[in-house]
Every structure is written in C-alpha cells, then in structure tokens.
Amino acid sequence: MSEVLVVIDHVDGEVKKPTYELLTIARRLGEPSAVFFGAADKADGAVEKVKAYGAEKVYVIDDAELKGYLVAPKAEALQQLVSQLVEKSVAPSAILFSSTFEGKEIAARLAIKIESGLITDAVDVEAGEGGEPVTTQSVFAGSYTVTATVTKGTPIITVKPNSAAPEETAGAGTVEAFTPTISEAARSTQIIASQPRQATGRPELTEAAIVVSGGRGTGGNFEPIEKFADSLGAAVGASRAAVDSGWMPHSYQVGQTGKTVSPQLYVASGISGAIQHRAGMQTSKTIVAVNKDNEAPIFELVDFGVVGDLHSVLPAATEEITKRKA
Structure with missing residues (x-):
C-alpha cells in the first residue's frame, strides 16, 4: 500500500x-x-x-x-x-x-x-x-x-x-x-521579528467545530455574540459589514475576502446573507440564523432560522445553555 x-x-x-x-x-x-x-x-x-x-x-x-x-x-x-x-x-x-x-x-x-x-x-x-x-x-x-x-x-x-x-x-x-x-x-527572505497573537481562550476560527458570527445587526455590540459563543465553547466570527465598520478586526472576518470556515455548527446573527459572506461559511454542516428581518437572504441557506432581535434571542439562549450545563 x-x-x-x-x-x-x-x-x-x-x-x-x-x-x-x-x-x-x-x-x-x-x-x-x-x-x-x-x-x-x-x-x-x-x-x-x-x-x-x-x-x-x-x-x-x-x-x-x-x-x-x-x-x-x-x-x-x-x-x-x-x-x-x-x-x-x-x-x-x-x-x-x-x-x-x-x-x-x-x-x-x-x-x-x-x-x-x-x-x-x-x-x-x-x-x-x-x-x-x-x-x-x-x-x-x-x-x-x-x-x-x-x-x-x-x-x-x-x-x-x-x-x-x-x-x-x-x-x-x-x-x-x-x-x-x-x-x-x-x-532569501528572512523573518526579522514576530509577535504571538493575543490569546482569547476561544478556538481558532478556521478550526472551530462551532462558530458564532455577528454582522451589521449587532449595531457594534458584540457582547451577546461573545457570551453566546463562550457558552458553547465556540469561536467568534464577523461579517464584512461589521469589520468595515471597525467593530471587529479583519482576523475575525468570515467570507470571500476573509476566512473560510466549515464547522459542524454555524450561527449567523444579524447577518443579511450576502454572497460575500455565504462564500465563507455555506459548507458548514448545520447553519442557524438569527435575524429580525424575515426576508433576509440568509434564511434561504439555513437549516434553522429564528426571526427576532439577536440582542434578545442570544442572551436568552445563553442563559438556557448555561443553566443546562450547570
């Protein structure tokens, strides 16, 4: 062989x-x-x-x-x-x-x-x-x-x-x-200096089994995203809109001009579902979307969809997950 x-x-x-x-x-x-x-x-x-x-x-x-x-x-x-x-x-x-x-x-x-x-x-x-x-x-x-x-x-x-x-x-x-x-x-090309990336305690975005991402719908407040991700042991991602707005670093961006992820579970929160973002995550095994716009394109792609405000949905989900883990 x-x-x-x-x-x-x-x-x-x-x-x-x-x-x-x-x-x-x-x-x-x-x-x-x-x-x-x-x-x-x-x-x-x-x-x-x-x-x-x-x-x-x-x-x-x-x-x-x-x-x-x-x-x-x-x-x-x-x-x-x-x-x-x-x-x-x-x-x-x-x-x-x-x-x-x-x-x-x-x-x-x-x-x-x-x-x-x-x-x-x-x-x-x-x-x-x-x-x-x-x-x-x-x-x-x-x-x-x-x-x-x-x-x-x-x-x-x-x-x-x-x-x-x-x-x-x-x-x-x-x-x-x-x-x-x-x-x-x-x-011929030598590295003259390097600096380790600051540890977040979360898994690497491209390797994580679960990814929770936020977009324009966060309004710049990623706290619900991060707390929900931490309750699941997940990585945190962001859409291009969130990165372009300066809310998250480019290293968090999921999409055609960011990182491509393929986790077991992907949760898109406040993300419309533009093709630029979909190109970076649509090979995920299970996709869940949380968006208050029931006509958002992301709902065409998902396995499960929640129509609602992520600032209400995610804290409630985090509380329930934490309770069940206790």
Whole structure:
C-alpha cells in the first residue's frame, strides 16, 4: 500500500485537530505517514499523538536550519523527501496539507518543484475506482460543488478543517529522521521579528467545530455574540459589514475576502446573507440564523432560522445553555 504524506500542523509540538482529520482521510487513500517540521525535542510528543491516529511512519525534519525564514525552505525540504522516496521506489500516492495560508503556499511551491497537480480547499477526499484521490470542492463563491482528480504527478491536496471526523486507530509511528539541504535561494527572505497573537481562550476560527458570527445587526455590540459563543465553547466570527465598520478586526472576518470556515455548527446573527459572506461559511454542516428581518437572504441557506432581535434571542439562549450545563 502506497504512503500518503500528511504534513503535521502544530505549535511547539502541540498537534492541531486538522492534522488528525488529514490522517483519517489519508487512511482512505493508503498508508498514512506524517511529516513533522520542528525542534527535535518537540518531536516525541507529536509522534505519539499522530501515532494514535494511524501514522505508520513519522518523518522528523529538524527545523533549526529552516526557522527564521518564510515557507521556501519547507517546500524545498519536502521536495527532497519526495525525491528520496521516489529513488527508493516508494513514491507517495498523495500529499495532504491543512488549508491554512502557510499550508497552501507550501503546497503550491511543492507542486511546481515536483511538477505535480494541486487541488486546494477540498471539503472531502475519497479514493476513486483506481485508488486515486477524488476531491470535493465548493467553488465560485459556493455556487457549485465539483469533484476533481489530479492527472499529473503526485496529487497535492489542501483540505479545509472540519472536513472529516478524526478517528483514532493505532499506527506503528516509526520515526525516520530526514535532513534536507537548504539552498541560499530558499533563505532569501528572512523573518526579522514576530509577535504571538493575543490569546482569547476561544478556538481558532478556521478550526472551530462551532462558530458564532455577528454582522451589521449587532449595531457594534458584540457582547451577546461573545457570551453566546463562550457558552458553547465556540469561536467568534464577523461579517464584512461589521469589520468595515471597525467593530471587529479583519482576523475575525468570515467570507470571500476573509476566512473560510466549515464547522459542524454555524450561527449567523444579524447577518443579511450576502454572497460575500455565504462564500465563507455555506459548507458548514448545520447553519442557524438569527435575524429580525424575515426576508433576509440568509434564511434561504439555513437549516434553522429564528426571526427576532439577536440582542434578545442570544442572551436568552445563553442563559438556557448555561443553566443546562450547570
């Protein structure tokens, strides 16, 4: 069975949930092998975690020579790893990334380097009749759902978070160290300063299983949105109108010019449902809208709709949820 490479998304060895989803998808296509970029002393914890989700091998690449630069060194390292596997006649049948900004850029650079096809932002991946990966994507602002396959080289696929339910299964987790040789060209752009994002205590917007978003109907008061989100353990999002009004930072924006989310539950509060916003959330598994305008376009999309003022509906819902959790 051919290897399927999964690039681990982590922070200091703390593996993020989308990686477990990718490993689950990889098992549909072949034998999952994970690729870890990071400090050698952080690798052991990550190895144990991905091993629990079926990783048969873990290629550990010490990032001492890679960090401090943008994504070019990682793409070069992956190119060399793939080349080594090809030389051993064990070429991977697919390479999977999480659809983050970094993941998509590394995937694109790698596709050029190994002359392979690339599919981004898949919401599902299954094995075709010949075992080839067949992806499902939502395209043209969500107007169409398409299936696609890569017809040249090793399929490189980036997958949106929450596209699969992580399934635990024991893997061998055999560790193989890999040391790439990074060119000077790949080091041509260096990071000279970085600042960690301020923690909110809420899950990352693009990875959250539940997202509660607010729009123009909040009137700039996001307190009901945030309290309701916290009662559900959800992330907070915002529409373009709310961001353009200066009520929330752009990092919270969900939509065609913001972030694309695909949670299990999406609650749109005070959001009209313009196509710009719908493009960023309509692949959510269950959609609930709260809006006092019963003719708002958002109601055409939802699974459940509440016609009412969010400033009354959400506090009441928050109180009931808190009561039931007690």
